[in-house]
Amino acid sequence: MPETTPDTHRSTVAAADWDLGQADADACERLARTLCTGGHDQVDSPEWVARARDAWEDLPPRLRRAVRRFRRHSGPHGTIVIGGLPVDQAGLPATPAVPGSVQRQATVPAAVLTMVACGLGEPLAYLAEKSGALVQDVVPVPGQETFHGNAGSVPLSFHTENGFHPHPPDYVVFLCLRADHDRVAGMRVAGLRRALPLLTPAGRQALFAPEFITTPPPSFGPGTATGEPAAEPRPVLSGAAEDPDIRMAQLVTTPLTPRAAAALTEFGRACEETARTLRLAPGDLVVIDNRVTVHGRTAFQPRYDGADRWLQRTYVTTDLRRSRDHRPHDGHILTR
Numbered sequence: 536m537p538e539t540t541p542d543t544h545r546s547t548v549a550a551a552d553w554d555l556g557q558a559d560a561d562a563c564e565r566l567a568r569t570l571c572t573g574g575h576d577q578v579d580s581p582e583w584v585a586r587a588r589d590a591w592e593d594l595p596p597r598l599r600r601a602v603r604r605f606r607r608h609s610g611p612h613g614t615i616v617i618g619g620l621p622v623d624q625a626g627l628p629a630t631p632a633v634p635g636s637v638q639r640q641a642t643v644p645a646a647v648l649t650m651v652a653c654g655l656g657e658p659l660a661y662l663a664e665k666s667g668a669l670v671q672d673v674v675p676v677p678g679q680e681t682f683h684g685n686a687g688s689v690p691l692s693f694h695t696e697n698g699f700h701p702h703p704p705d706y707v708v709f710l711c712l713r714a715d716h717d718r719v720a721g722m723r724v725a726g727l728r729r730a731l732p733l734l735t736p737a738g739r740q741a742l743f744a745p746e747f748i749t750t751p752p753p754s755f756g757p758g759t760a761t762g763e764p765a766a767e768p769r770p771v772l773s774g775a776a777e778d779p780d781i782r783m784a785q786l787v788t789t790p791l792t793p794r795a796a797a798a799l800t801e802f803g804r805a806c807e808e809t810a811r812t813l814r815l816a817p818g819d820l821v822v823i824d825n826r827v828t829v830h831g832r833t834a835f836q837p838r839y840d841g842a843d844r845w846l847q848r849t850y851v852t853t854d855l856r857r858s859r860d861h862r863p864h865d866g867h868i869l870t871r
């Protein structure tokens with residue numbers, strides 16, 4: 536895995552773990568295009584997801600093998616980056632620049648994301664975020680530069696996705712359709728398995744204590760009603776002492792005790808020490824194990840000229856059944 540010298544964030548800059556190669560990329564694109572017939576909005580329909588689930592079986596074996604191995608164990612970084620996925624660059628429209636932008640129409644990138652999501656588990660979305668679309672645009676939006684979320688372009692601090700919710704996604708999958716103009720935007724990822732050894736015993740102990748409150752992120756909109764009672768204190772770390780799960784967001788996790796505050800600061804430093812910065816190129820697919828990895832973003836400069844940075848994102852759960860009481864009609868959208 537190529538890693539170079541530390542950048543300004545003291546982290547390493549990493550490229551794709553490996554590249555799909557032209558023959559497999561072509562096979563992948565042909566398969567994705569079979570999901571792009573029909574014309575109208577269909578990405579969120581159970582029928583289209585079912586077609587994508589079946590199509591997963593026909594993806595190149597090397598891609599399926601890597602994804603399934605990652606599903607079993609996501610490794611020290613909790614992240615895999617595979618380059619060279621088809622994104623239909625020639626036919627790509629202008630980068631959207633409106634708030635709440637999502638991908639409802641079947642496209643090659645949406646098909647790739649959904650097939651991979653079905654290989655990892657099942658796609659998942661939250662009605663309160665991006666209108667519950669299964670494939671969401673992560674693009675800079677004019678006037679939202681300082682927004683702490685997917686529409687912003689200022690630095691985004693470390694977080695797991697939707698740690699406040701009873702059913703956060705197990706994986707977050709990103710596909711890069713366009714890089715930013717200056718090629719400086721970095722996705723920052725810090726794997727807990729690398730950060731954990733840097734923590735003091737007292738720090739670990741505090742992070743395992745229910746002394747933190749995590750609220751919904753700004754992307755869920757003000758006054759988001761999740762149908763759940765007011766947030767209860769929870770630990771940041773849970774499960775096995777030697778390989779725990781994590782739920783936190785530097786922006787919206789509040790420590791309730793002095794030792795919790797100190798532990799959160801200590802954990803933030805450990806993330807800075809161990810984080811990798813991914814400078815994504817078009818066709819790069821990133822899978823983040825949201826249970827053991829935090830992520831964030833460096834700043835970049837949008838131009839709003841139709842050629843800005845454009846990622847698409849899908850959440851994945853390994854066990855859709857677990858959230859059945861949050862999903863009417865057994866769909867993929869959590870309505871509370």
Ligand SMILES: [Fe+2]
Nearest residue numbers: 694695696830
């Ligand atoms: Fe995120």
